Amino acid sequence: MNRENRITWINRLLLPVLNVLTAFAVTAVVFWLIDVNPLEAAEILLYGAFGYEEGIGYTIYYTTNFIFTGLAVAVAFHAGLFNIGGEGQAYIGGLGAGLAIFMLDPTLGAWLFIPASIIGALLFGALWALIPAYLQAYRGSHIVITTIMFNFLAASLMVYLMVHVLREMGQMTPQSELFPTNAWMPFVHDVAAGMGYSIEASPLNLSVLLALVCAVAVWFFLWQTRWGYAIRATGKNSTAAVYGGIKPKRVIIVAMCISGALAGLVSINELVGYQHRLVMDFHLGYGFGGIAVALMGRNHPVGIIVAALLFGTLYQGGAELAFEMSGVSRDIVVVMQGLVILFCGALEYMYRPWLIRTLAPVAQQISAAGVTV
Amino acid sequence: MTMKKFAIELTDIDKRFGAVHANNKVCLQVTEGNIHGIIGENGAGKSTLMSILYGFYQADAGQIDVLGNTYIFTDSHHAIAAGIGMVHQHFMLVENFTVLENVILGTEGGALLAHGLAAARKELTRLGEEYGLKVDLDATIDTLSVGLQQRVEILKALYKGAKILILDEPTGVLTPQETAELFRIFSTLKQQGVTIMLITHKLREIMSITDQVSVMRAGQMVAHRNTCDTDREELAELMVGRKVLLSVDKGAANVRAPLMRVSRLTVVDSQGVERLKDVSFELRAGEVLGVAGVSGNGQTELLEALAGIIPITQGHIEVLGMEMDDKHPLTPDILRGLGLAHVPEDRHRMGLITDFSASESALLGYHTDANINSGVWLSKAKVDANCQQLMQAFDVRPADPQLKSANFSGGNQQKLILAREMERNPEVLLIGQPTRGVDIGAIEFIHQRIIAMRDAGKAVLLVSVELEEIMSVSDRIIVLCDGAISGRINAEDADERTLGMMMANALDPIDPLQAMNDAKSSSNRTAQELDL
Numbered sequence: 001m002n003r004e005n006r007i008t009w010i011n012r013l014l015l016p017v018l019n020v021l022t023a024f025a026v027t028a029v030v031f032w033l034i035d036v037n038p039l040e041a042a043e044i045l046l047y048g049a050f051g052y053e054e055g056i057g058y059t060i061y062y063t064t065n066f067i068f069t070g071l072a073v074a075v076a077f078h079a080g081l082f083n084i085g086g087e088g089q090a091y092i093g094g095l096g097a098g099l100a101i102f103m104l105d106p107t108l109g110a111w112l113f114i115p116a117s118i119i120g121a122l123l124f125g126a127l128w129a130l131i132p133a134y135l136q137a138y139r140g141s142h143i144v145i146t147t148i149m150f151n152f153l154a155a156s157l158m159v160y161l162m163v164h165v166l167r168e169m170g171q172m173t174p175q176s177e178l179f180p181t182n183a184w185m186p187f188v189h190d191v192a193a194g195m196g197y198s199i200e201a202s203p204l205n206l207s208v209l210l211a212l213v214c215a216v217a218v219w220f221f222l223w224q225t226r227w228g229y230a231i232r233a234t235g236k237n238s239t240a241a242v243y244g245g246i247k248p249k250r251v252i253i254v255a256m257c258i259s260g261a262l263a264g265l266v267s268i269n270e271l272v273g274y275q276h277r278l279v280m281d282f283h284l285g286y287g288f289g290g291i292a293v294a295l296m297g298r299n300h301p302v303g304i305i306v307a308a309l310l311f312g313t314l315y316q317g318g319a320e321l322a323f324e325m326s327g328v329s330r331d332i333v334v335v336m337q338g339l340v341i342l343f344c345g346a347l348e349y350m351y352r353p354w355l356i357r358t359l360a361p362v363a364q365q366i367s368a369a370g371v372t373v
Numbered sequence: 374m375t376m377k378k379f380a381i382e383l384t385d386i387d388k389r390f391g392a393v394h395a396n397n398k399v400c401l402q403v404t405e406g407n408i409h410g411i412i413g414e415n416g417a418g419k420s421t422l423m424s425i426l427y428g429f430y431q432a433d434a435g436q437i438d439v440l441g442n443t444y445i446f447t448d449s450h451h452a453i454a455a456g457i458g459m460v461h462q463h464f465m466l467v468e469n470f471t472v473l474e475n476v477i478l479g480t481e482g483g484a485l486l487a488h489g490l491a492a493a494r495k496e497l498t499r500l501g502e503e504y505g506l507k508v509d510l511d512a513t514i515d516t517l518s519v520g521l522q523q524r525v526e527i528l529k530a531l532y533k534g535a536k537i538l539i540l541d542e543p544t545g546v547l548t549p550q551e552t553a554e555l556f557r558i559f560s561t562l563k564q565q566g567v568t569i570m571l572i573t574h575k576l577r578e579i580m581s582i583t584d585q586v587s588v589m590r591a592g593q594m595v596a597h598r599n600t601c602d603t604d605r606e607e608l609a610e611l612m613v614g615r616k617v618l619l620s621v622d623k624g625a626a627n628v629r630a631p632l633m634r635v636s637r638l639t640v641v642d643s644q645g646v647e648r649l650k651d652v653s654f655e656l657r658a659g660e661v662l663g664v665a666g667v668s669g670n671g672q673t674e675l676l677e678a679l680a681g682i683i684p685i686t687q688g689h690i691e692v693l694g695m696e697m698d699d700k701h702p703l704t705p706d707i708l709r710g711l712g713l714a715h716v717p718e719d720r721h722r723m724g725l726i727t728d729f730s731a732s733e734s735a736l737l738g739y740h741t742d743a744n745i746n747s748g749v750w751l752s753k754a755k756v757d758a759n760c761q762q763l764m765q766a767f768d769v770r771p772a773d774p775q776l777k778s779a780n781f782s783g784g785n786q787q788k789l790i791l792a793r794e795m796e797r798n799p800e801v802l803l804i805g806q807p808t809r810g811v812d813i814g815a816i817e818f819i820h821q822r823i824i825a826m827r828d829a830g831k832a833v834l835l836v837s838v839e840l841e842e843i844m845s846v847s848d849r850i851i852v853l854c855d856g857a858i859s860g861r862i863n864a865e866d867a868d869e870r871t872l873g874m875m876m877a878n879a880l881d882p883i884d885p886l887q888a889m890n891d892a893k894s895s896s897n898r899t900a901q902e903l904d905l
Contacts, residue, residue: 226751229733229740236726242682243715243723244738245706 011352012303016296016344018351020310023339030335036328041321048320049313055320057188057202063305063312064204064269067211069290070297070304071218072262076143077299078222079255080235085132085147086263086287088154089125093264094271095158096124098166098176098278106180113183117272118210118265125264126257128154133256137249143256151287162280176278185273205273207265214262215301221258231255263287292341295348311337378441380405380537380568381426381457386435388421395421396432397592403537403585405440408559408569410579410600413589414612414784414812419572422589423539427459428452440536458530462542464522468515472508473497476529493532500531505561519669520551527558537568544578545809548667549840549873556582574813576605577841588612613814621845623824628848629658632801632832633679637688640674640856648674650857651688656801656832661823663847663864664836667876671856672836673718676805679834680715681705693800709738714794718805718836724790725778732760732774735793763792768818783810787819795822802826805836820846840869854878 028038049059069086076083083089100120101113132146162174169177188204222228233241234251241248270282289311296310297303318333343350381403388396396418403409413419424430426437428446437444439455446452449459466475473493482489494510501507508517508524517525523543530538544552559569559582571583579586580600588596588611596611610616633656640649649671656662666672677683679690681703689698693711697703705715717723725734736745736756745755760774767788769781778786787807795802807823808816823846827833837843843850844867852860852875860875 224751224753225749226740226746229736229751233726233729233737233740236728237722240723240726240737243680243705243717244740245704245709246740247704 012298014355015348015351016298016303016307018355019343019348020296020340022350023336023343026339026343027336030332030339034327036325041325041328044324045313045317045321047317048324049317053200054202055316057200057204058319059309059312059316060208061202061204061269061274061312062315063308064208064211065266065286066289066293066308066311067215067305068265068269069263069286070293070308071214071290071301072259073290073294074297074299074301074304075218075222075231075262076255076259077294078228078235079231079251080238081136081143081252081255081259083129083147083256083259083263084144084288084291085129085150085260086290087283088147088151088287089128089260089263090266090283090287091151091154091158092128093121093125093261094267094278094282095161096120096122096127096264097267097272098179099124101179101183101272102176104183106182108182110182110184110186113180114185114272117183118268121264121267121272122261123264126261129256129260129263130253133253136256137252143252158280162278166278168277174280179272179276183272184276185268187273203274205269207269207273210265210268212305214265215305218262219301227254263290289337292337292345296340296344310340314340378405379403379438380407380440381570382436382438383422383426384436384438386422386425386432386437388418388425388430388432394592396425399435399589399592399594401587401594402597403568403570405568406563406566407584408563408571408582410571410573410583410586411589412572412574412576412579412586412608412612414574414814417589417612417812418592419589420541423459423541423570423572426452427457427539453533453535456534456536458527458533458535458538460523460526460530460538460540460543462545464526466514466522466525469513471511471513472517472525472528473510475514475525476532480533497528497532500528504531504558504565504567506531506558518551519546519667520548520554523547523555524558527562531567535567537570538562539570539572541572542574543571544573544575546668546838548876549869550877552578576608576813579608580605590614609813612812615814621820621824623846624828626661626827626848627659627830629830631655631657632693633834634691635679635688636690638675638678638685638690639687640671640678640683641686642674642683648856649678650855652853652856652858653688654851654858654861656834658800658832659827659830660848661827661833661835661846663843663850664834664853665840665843665850665872665876666838666853668838670853670876672805672838672853674856675853676715676718676803676834676836679803680713680717681708705738706741712800714797714799714802716790716794716802716804716807718809720783720786720790725786727777727779729778730775731764731769731778731781731789732757734778735760735763735774735789737793739793739797763789763796766796767792767822784812784815787811788815791819791822795826798831800831802831802833803836804833806838807835808837808839808842816842840872843867843872844869852876 031038031041048055050056069090072086072089073083097117097120100116104113104116128150132143132150135141135146136143166176167174185205185207188206189199189201191206192199222232230241230246230251233244233246234248238248266283266286271278275282293304293307293311296307314333314336318336319330321332322328322330379402381401383399383401386396386399399418399422411419421430425432428449428451431447437446439457444451444455467478473490476497477489477493482492497510506524506528508521508528514522514525527538543555547555562569573579583600586598586600586603586608587594588608590612636653638649638652639647641647652675654662664672664675674683678685682705684702685697685699687699689696692708692713695703695711721727725737736759740751745752745759757774761772764772769785769788769792781789791807804823807819811819823833823835835843835847844864847864850862850864850867851858852872854876855878859878862871
């Protein structure tokens with residue numbers, strides 16, 4: 001194992017694990033400060049996330065959202081762009097999915113509805129990212145500023161549409177009428193029942209498969225195609241990319257559209273898969289959570305799936321915790337997430353110099369042994 | 374009994390980076406008050422050794438004695454305190470600070486600057502007089518020429534009490550005249566008892582200025598010589614470990630039709646500065662056209678404009694049957710498709726992507742090639758095979774397509790880029806600083822490949838700040854000064870002095886008779902041979 005491999009290994013595996021553990025340790029201190037036994041809390045959290053079928057269903061359901069937004073952030077990041085607009089893109093993606101469904105004849109089959117809603121979500125998500133991308137590429141407006149402002153625009157636009165245009169007739173709640181059942185993404189428990197297995201009902205639906213397909217597709221696209229090559233080259237060294245005949249402006253547009261489209265898919269899981277109607281604020285937190293997921297997952301699909309699972313666990317387990325323990329509100333999840341983001345994002349390399357120093361002699365022994373073998 | 378006193382004595386210095394044995398029991402003795410050269414190919418371990426001496430790295434084993442005391446440096450502050458000063462290849466100066474402010478950076482001497490500045494001014498004036506280092510202390514760095522900036526670096530080291538100066542490739546950015554001036558400073562410093570360690574790969578400089586020279590190869594010290602007892606051929610052989618051909622062996626050029634015609638090319642950058650002014654020339658099949666000049670006089674912009682990377686402001690370029698001007702730009706990918714290859718001057722900034730594996734860097738510019746793509750799939754097997762083949766053709770080491778581009782030595786990175794651009798058999802090759810930071814064995818190889826391209830009837834435009842390289846490889850030479858062509862000459866008529874004068878745009882215009890004679894003889898050439 002040479003120096004390079006050693007550092008890669010430390011960066012990819014050991015560092016994130018240590019950072020997450022540190023975040024947990026600090027969370028434990030927070031629990032202790034509010035007179036909650038951290039061990040007991042951890043037990044409840046883990047049981048809530050993995051202890052029973054419904055809990056697992058919820059955990060994976062939340063994980064699915066984080067996979068979509070994590071991938072979205074990662075694709076932009078490989079092009080050297082920081083897409084903060086996952087929230088807005090997910091929200092507008094929902095509009096796309098909903099409009100696609102409402103436009104079709106409700107008697108049509110699911111084989112048409114589901115692809116149509118997916119395409120709607122992809123298109124609208126991409127469109128919402130396209131405008132900031134264009135402004136960055138051709139007008140030089142910074143993508144971080146524009147995408148974050150587009151989150152607010154999306155929120156306002158959706159409030160208007162939900163209240164004035166899409167609200168169900170005769171209802172006060174700002175939500176649309178129910179999607180036709182043909183348009184629902186099948187629940188996993190229903191599919192399992194169809195195959196003769198019985199599992200507890202949960203919001204978990206087949207969107208999770210879509211998320212995994214997206215992860216594979218993103219990997220293939222970024223590392224196995226010429227377009228992915230162009231994106232990564234631009235992100236790593238745009239001067240060299242220009243030299244190589246790559247057009248960074250186009251790369252910005254393409255990468256941001258893909259990123260927005262992926263974020264838009266959150267609505268497939270949330271709306272088409274579970275709520276079955278257009279609702280307000282279904283996207284809240286997932287877009288920003290995706291940034292942390294991508295950071296923790298090193299912008300690689302495999303890492304993103306693992307990090308998304310961690311966040312999904314915190315979401316579900318934290319909700320359970322708030323329910324079970326008096327004196328713990330649901331906000332504790334936000335605290336835990338915040339700490340994970342703090343240690344995995346902001347303090348990412350805190351342990352790195354120390355680790356490299358400590359592990360150097362060990363690795364040298366390993367490499368020496370490797371040479372003799 | 375008088376003992377010769379050593380300024381620096383390194384004993385059995387050993388340093389490993391993983392499997393790489395960068396310094397293998399290196400011993401070195403530098404006599405006080407001498408100019409001591411250290412030469413070696415890239416990766417020979419010179420930089421590692423100097424980094425150990427300056428406290429950047431710690432040796433795994435060995436002893437460092439400076440002026441008779443044994444030290445363990447864990448930080449460059451320790452080295453500075455022991456009397457060592459280092460002038461890096463890339464200057465460590467704050468551009469918008471004055472000379473004075475730069476010198477006291479880190480030794481301000483209190484929260485308020487006034488006192489420290491006054492003291493420093495006095496001390497610097499004294500140093501300047503004593504060592505003949507004259508600089509305007511109140512000039513900001515960005516208004517100074519590179520030669521003067523270097524002088525500030527030397528002053529800075531002396532101000533911090535350096536008795537031993539280490540200079541890493543100090544002449545790489547200087548004109549011949551500035552180099553001569555630097556060497557004059559060296560002599561003064563030497564007279565004042567300062568010890569100088571000169572790290573370079575230029576044998577000519579070693580021969581002209583040093584007292585002793587040590588040669589490193591593959592992490593070991595292979596020879597110590599008194600400079601007067603050796604010659605360039607021996608040193609080159611010691612560095613490389615075999616006989617090296619120092620001059621370029623080439624026959625007469627067989628010049629054919631022009632492949633590129635540049636007419637009145639003007640380039641204005643985004644800040645509104647005119648980088649190229651009214652540049653016209655022709656580049657013909659079967660010749661190497663050298664572009665000389667002090668770096669920063671428009672060479673970079675010339676290469677980038679010809680390669681379609683930066684837009685043209687005025688004028689037009691005819692290349693391989695296509696035309697481009699300000700209204701009709703041709704992009705790098707189109708030009709590459711026409712058969713124009715480009716080896717950029719700066720391999721880290723432009724030539725490769727240091728974070729990519731070698732195989733991916735070897736694809737830069739050719740990632741849309743149908744031979745490597747099958748449908749949507751950029752076949753990894755083919756990408757690796759492509760890289761393997763390039764590595765074989767240009768002897769890139771280690772021949773590992775998976776290794777990160779950043780982890781190759783400068784020479785091998787350069788060979789990989791050259792292989793990428795030359796192995797596709799382009800009609801026109803633009804090549805910038807082909808041997809910058811490349812070791813002597815590889816230089817020979819690169820020059821041979823350029824000549825081979827020329828002999829195969831290709832057109833080569835060679836931009837280099839190395840006059841020796843320009844003179845030995847080119848057939849014709851144009852000189853750029855401040856963005857304009859300040860001289861045109863055939864390579865066989867060129868010598869260092871003439872080119873140096875052209876580079877400074879100081880060919881004496883006052884002697885009218887001489888000028889007329891020159892004009893007469895060169896105008897004949899201009900009309901017939903230069904065809905401009």
